[in-house]
Amino acid sequence: MSATDAARLSFRDPVAARALGRRRSAMDRFITIFCLAATAVGLFFLASILTTLFWRGFAALDWTVLTTEFRPTTYGDDTLPKGGLLHAIVGSLIQVSLATLVGTPIGLLVGTYLAEYARDSALGNAVRFVSDILLSAPSILIGLFIYQLVVLPIGGFSGLAGVLALAIIVIPVVVRTTEDMLQLIPATLREAVIGLGAPKWKMILLVCYKAAISGIVTGVLLAVARIAGETAPLLLTSFGNNVVSFDLMRAMASLPISIYQQANSGFPDLIAIAWAGALLVTLGVLAINIIARVLLRKKS
Amino acid sequence: MSDFVSRIGTAPYVGPRRTAGSVGDAIFEWLCRGAGLIVLLTLGGIILTLFIAGLPAFQHFGLGFIFSTNWDPVEGREEFGAFISIFGTVVSSILAILFAVPVAFGIAYFLTELAPMWLRRPVGTAVELLAAIPSIIYGMWGLFVLVPFVQMNIQLTFGETLGAIPFIGFIFESNSFAGTSLFSAALVLAIMILPFIAATMRDVFEQVPPVYKESAYGLGATRWEVVSGVVIPYTRKSVVGGIMLGLGRALGETMAVTFVIGNANRMPQSIFDPSTTIASVIAMEFPESLAGSLQQSALFAIGFLLFFISFVVLATSRWLLRSRLKG
Known part of the structure; x- marks a missing residue:
C-alpha cells in the first residue's frame, strides 16, 4: 500500500x-x-x-599443560605422565613475533605511501585495491604460495615458512589502519612543519607518525590478534612439531595447529588439552583486542 | 592538498640543508613505493604460483576438471575433479549468507534505531568480539557443541516436517546421522560472518542524514517504514557490499568448516549430508600429498579456482562499498 x-x-x-x-x-x-x-x-x-x-x-588448564611438551594419550591411566602445550606456546610466540617484526615495517611503509605520496595516483589505487583483497583473501592460499616459494626449495616444512606466511597476513591489516590514521591528521599540521623548512620525510617520521602513533599501534595489535589464531596457512608451512624447537629451518609447532591435531585425535585427555590451548589463544586474542580498543578510544 | 605538499617536499631548492632534505625525501619516497610494489608482487605471486603449480592438473583433465565429480587420490587410480568441492564451497557459503543476513540486519536495526544510547556501545563491542575469535575456536565449538545439537534436535525435526514437501523435500532428508554436514558448516559460517555484515550495516545506517529520517517521521511513518523506505534505499549499495564481504570471507574459511562439514568427497543429496569445500580439501589432503604429484597439482588447481571465485566476490564488494563512500 x-x-x-x-x-x-x-x-x-x-x-x-x-x-x-x-x-x-x-x-x-x-x-x-x-x-x-x-x-x-x-x-x-x-x-x-x-x-x-x-x-x-x-x-x-594447569601447570603441566604450560610446562610440558606433547605426550601421547595416557588412555585414562593416571599413573602415566600427562603431556602439555609448551612446544606449541613457544612455537606460536616465535612465529607470531617474528611475523609481526617482518610485516609491520612493510605495512607501515605501504600505508605511508598510500596516505602521503599516492592518494590519487594509479599505482596508489592499485596498491590500495590489492591490499584490500589480501586483507580478506582465503588465508590457506597464502599457505599454498609460501609452500611453493619456501617449503619446496628448502625441502621441508619450516618455522621460517610459517613466519613468512603470517607476515603476509600482517601487512594488509597494518596498511589499512596506518593509511586511515595518517589521513586523519589535519593538513594545517603538515603545512606548519613544511613551513618551518623541514623536508617531507622528516615531517612524516617526526610529526605524522607521532600524531598517529596510537592508531598505528592499534593496527599492529589487531594484526597480532589476527595471526595468533591463524591455522590454515601454518598447516602448509610450519606444519607442527611435538617438541620445543627454536630452529627456524625445521618444522615448528604452534598453538592453533596443536589444537587442531589434538581436538581431532579422539582421545578425551588430548581433547581436554586442546580446550586448554583454545582458551589460551582466545584469552590472548581478546585481551589484545580490548587493549587495542582502549588505545583507540583514548585517541578519539 | 597532498599534491601541494609533495611539490614542496621535492622542490629543487638551492642551499645545503634543502639538498640533504631532498635526498632523504627521494630515499624515503622510494622506500614507501618499494613496499607498495612488494604488496603488488605478493598478490601477483600468489596468482602465478597457484596457476603454474595447478597447470599439470588443468592440462591432464582439461575443462572436465571443473565439472567432474570424481576425486580419488588413491594411488594407481588417481582421478581429480573439482565439482564437488566447488559445489560444497558455494552452497555452504550461500546458505550461511541466508542465515546471517536477517540476523545481521536485526542487530544493525537494534543498534541504530531501537537500543538506548547506553546499550549501543557494549552490544556493538560484543558483536565485534565475535569477529575477533579465531576460526579454530569456532571449529572446536562447532564440533563439540553445535554438531551434537544439530544431530539431536534439528536434523530429525527438519527431516520429518520439511521432508514431506513434494519435489524439494529430499533436501532436508538424509541417511547420514553424524551431524557433520553442509547445514552445520553453513551455521558455523553464518555465525562467523555475522559480525562483519552487522558492523557494515550499522556503520552505513548511521551515515544516513538525520534530516531524511526526520522528514519521514514527520509524515507519520513508523520506525519500520522509515528504515524500509528511507534508510535501506539510501544505503542499498553498501549493504550489498557488506553482504558480499561476508560471502568472500565464508568462501575461503578453512578451519571452522573442516571441523564440521564431514569432509566427504561425495555429491551431497541433502543439506544434512556431509560434504566438503575447496579450502577443507586442501587442508585435509595437502600436508599428506607428495611434492610434484598429480594430487598436489590438483590441489593447487582448486586453490586457483577458489582464488578466482573469492577475488570476484571481494572485488565486487569493495567496488560497492567504495563507490558509496565517494558519492
Whole structure:
C-alpha cells in the first residue's frame, strides 16, 4: 500500500484508516520483536562459545599443560605422565613475533605511501585495491604460495615458512589502519612543519607518525590478534612439531595447529588439552583486542 | 592538498640543508613505493604460483576438471575433479549468507534505531568480539557443541516436517546421522560472518542524514517504514557490499568448516549430508600429498579456482562499498 493510497483511504473512511493504522503498527512491532530476537541470538552465540571455552578450558588448564611438551594419550591411566602445550606456546610466540617484526615495517611503509605520496595516483589505487583483497583473501592460499616459494626449495616444512606466511597476513591489516590514521591528521599540521623548512620525510617520521602513533599501534595489535589464531596457512608451512624447537629451518609447532591435531585425535585427555590451548589463544586474542580498543578510544 | 605538499617536499631548492632534505625525501619516497610494489608482487605471486603449480592438473583433465565429480587420490587410480568441492564451497557459503543476513540486519536495526544510547556501545563491542575469535575456536565449538545439537534436535525435526514437501523435500532428508554436514558448516559460517555484515550495516545506517529520517517521521511513518523506505534505499549499495564481504570471507574459511562439514568427497543429496569445500580439501589432503604429484597439482588447481571465485566476490564488494563512500 503506497502512502497516497493510505492518505486517500484514511480521508474517506475512518474504519479503514483505523485498520490501516493497526496493520502498520503491528508490522512495526513485529519487526521490533524480530530485531530484539536477532540481537539476542547473536549475543547468545557469543555467550555459548565463551562459556563452553571457559568451562572446558579452565577444567583442563594447569601447570603441566604450560610446562610440558606433547605426550601421547595416557588412555585414562593416571599413573602415566600427562603431556602439555609448551612446544606449541613457544612455537606460536616465535612465529607470531617474528611475523609481526617482518610485516609491520612493510605495512607501515605501504600505508605511508598510500596516505602521503599516492592518494590519487594509479599505482596508489592499485596498491590500495590489492591490499584490500589480501586483507580478506582465503588465508590457506597464502599457505599454498609460501609452500611453493619456501617449503619446496628448502625441502621441508619450516618455522621460517610459517613466519613468512603470517607476515603476509600482517601487512594488509597494518596498511589499512596506518593509511586511515595518517589521513586523519589535519593538513594545517603538515603545512606548519613544511613551513618551518623541514623536508617531507622528516615531517612524516617526526610529526605524522607521532600524531598517529596510537592508531598505528592499534593496527599492529589487531594484526597480532589476527595471526595468533591463524591455522590454515601454518598447516602448509610450519606444519607442527611435538617438541620445543627454536630452529627456524625445521618444522615448528604452534598453538592453533596443536589444537587442531589434538581436538581431532579422539582421545578425551588430548581433547581436554586442546580446550586448554583454545582458551589460551582466545584469552590472548581478546585481551589484545580490548587493549587495542582502549588505545583507540583514548585517541578519539 | 597532498599534491601541494609533495611539490614542496621535492622542490629543487638551492642551499645545503634543502639538498640533504631532498635526498632523504627521494630515499624515503622510494622506500614507501618499494613496499607498495612488494604488496603488488605478493598478490601477483600468489596468482602465478597457484596457476603454474595447478597447470599439470588443468592440462591432464582439461575443462572436465571443473565439472567432474570424481576425486580419488588413491594411488594407481588417481582421478581429480573439482565439482564437488566447488559445489560444497558455494552452497555452504550461500546458505550461511541466508542465515546471517536477517540476523545481521536485526542487530544493525537494534543498534541504530531501537537500543538506548547506553546499550549501543557494549552490544556493538560484543558483536565485534565475535569477529575477533579465531576460526579454530569456532571449529572446536562447532564440533563439540553445535554438531551434537544439530544431530539431536534439528536434523530429525527438519527431516520429518520439511521432508514431506513434494519435489524439494529430499533436501532436508538424509541417511547420514553424524551431524557433520553442509547445514552445520553453513551455521558455523553464518555465525562467523555475522559480525562483519552487522558492523557494515550499522556503520552505513548511521551515515544516513538525520534530516531524511526526520522528514519521514514527520509524515507519520513508523520506525519500520522509515528504515524500509528511507534508510535501506539510501544505503542499498553498501549493504550489498557488506553482504558480499561476508560471502568472500565464508568462501575461503578453512578451519571452522573442516571441523564440521564431514569432509566427504561425495555429491551431497541433502543439506544434512556431509560434504566438503575447496579450502577443507586442501587442508585435509595437502600436508599428506607428495611434492610434484598429480594430487598436489590438483590441489593447487582448486586453490586457483577458489582464488578466482573469492577475488570476484571481494572485488565486487569493495567496488560497492567504495563507490558509496565517494558519492
